[in-house]
Amino acid sequence: MADTYRERQPSAALAGMVRTVWVQRVGDEPVIHRHLPTGGMEIHVVVGGGARVFGPLTRHRIEVIPSRTTILGVRFRPGGAPPLPMPFEELVDRSVPLVEVWGGLAERLLDDVAAVGAAERGIGLLEAFLMQRFRVGRAADPLLRAAVEALMPWRPVEVGAVAADVGLSESQLRRRSLSAVGLSPKVLQRTLRFQGFLALAQAGATSRARVGADGIAGLAVDAGYADQAHLSRECLRLTGQTPKELLHGDVERCACGHDHSASYRPFLAGRTRVPGI
Numbered sequence: 001m002a003d004t005y006r007e008r009q010p011s012a013a014l015a016g017m018v019r020t021v022w023v024q025r026v027g028d029e030p031v032i033h034r035h036l037p038t039g040g041m042e043i044h045v046v047v048g049g050g051a052r053v054f055g056p057l058t059r060h061r062i063e064v065i066p067s068r069t070t071i072l073g074v075r076f077r078p079g080g081a082p083p084l085p086m087p088f089e090e091l092v093d094r095s096v097p098l099v100e101v102w103g104g105l106a107e108r109l110l111d112d113v114a115a116v117g118a119a120e121r122g123i124g125l126l127e128a129f130l131m132q133r134f135r136v137g138r139a140a141d142p143l144l145r146a147a148v149e150a151l152m153p154w155r156p157v158e159v160g161a162v163a164a165d166v167g168l169s170e171s172q173l174r175r176r177s178l179s180a181v182g183l184s185p186k187v188l189q190r191t192l193r194f195q196g197f198l199a200l201a202q203a204g205a206t207s208r209a210r211v212g213a214d215g216i217a218g219l220a221v222d223a224g225y226a227d228q229a230h231l232s233r234e235c236l237r238l239t240g241q242t243p244k245e246l247l248h249g250d251v252e253r254c255a256c257g258h259d260h261s262a263s264y265r266p267f268l269a270g271r272t273r274v275p276g277i
Helices: 100-118 119-136 142-150 159-165 168-178 187-203 217-221 228-239 261-268
Strands: 006-010 018-025 031-035 043-047 051-053 060-067 072-077 096-099
Touching: 006 261, 018 119, 018 261, 043 100, 043 119, 051 100, 072 119, 096 100, 100 119, 142 159, 142 168, 159 168, 159 187, 168 187, 187 217, 187 228, 187 261, 217 228
Parallel strands: none
Antiparallel strands: 006 018, 018 072, 031 060, 043 051, 043 072, 051 096
C-alpha cells in the first residue's frame, strides 16, 4: 500500500465555504506530516476512528500518522467554517474532537463513514453532514468575506484600506475577523501571502518579477514579498524550514508529492494559466 494524498474541489453547495476536500492514505509505514498554516479551519475524519476540528494555524504542526490509516479532510476558506459552539479565536493552533462539537450527530457520521468503506463515498457523507450544519447555522459575514478576498496575495494593500473599503473601522474589522476566522486581518494576510508563494511553487510558475529575480527570489516578489530575505523569514516563522528545505531543494517547484491543485486554485486565479492547474 503506497502513501497517497489527493484533493478535489467541494460540491457546488459548499464551494463558497470550503476550499477543498481531500483523502490521505498512509501505506505500510507511519508518516511524519508537516501541517502548514492556510488561514482556515479543517476537519479530519479517520476512517474507522475519530474526527477532530482543527483551528487555524499560526505556525506549523507536526503529526505522526500511523500506518494503514485513511483520513478524509475538509479545508475551509477563511471565514467559511460552520458555526461552532465556541469562539473561533479559542481554536487557534488547537483542535477539538468532533463529538465535543456536535455530539451524537458526529458519532453517527463516524459510524456511517466506517460502514461505507470507500473513501469517496465517505467524503460524500462528510459533505452532506456539513451542508446540514450550514443550513441550521448562522449565515456567513458578507463584509468579512469581502475583506478576505481583498487580502488575497499579489494585492499590496494596507489593512486599514481594506477596512475602509468594506465600510468598517480597523478595530471593527479586527473583531469580526477574530470572530469569523480566529485570526486578525494582518496575520491572515501574511498567511495568505505565504500560501500564494506555495501555489506558484507547486504549479511550477515562471516568475513575472523584476529583471534579475528568478527562482525563489522571483516567486517571492510575485507573491508580494519585498525580497527573498523577507520570504525566508516568514517561511521559517510559519514552517520551521527555509524555502529550499520546504521545497526539497528545488527552487522552482514544490516537491512535496501532494496534489494541492484544488487548494491553490484561488491563489492562481489572477495569473496566466500554468501547467498542472
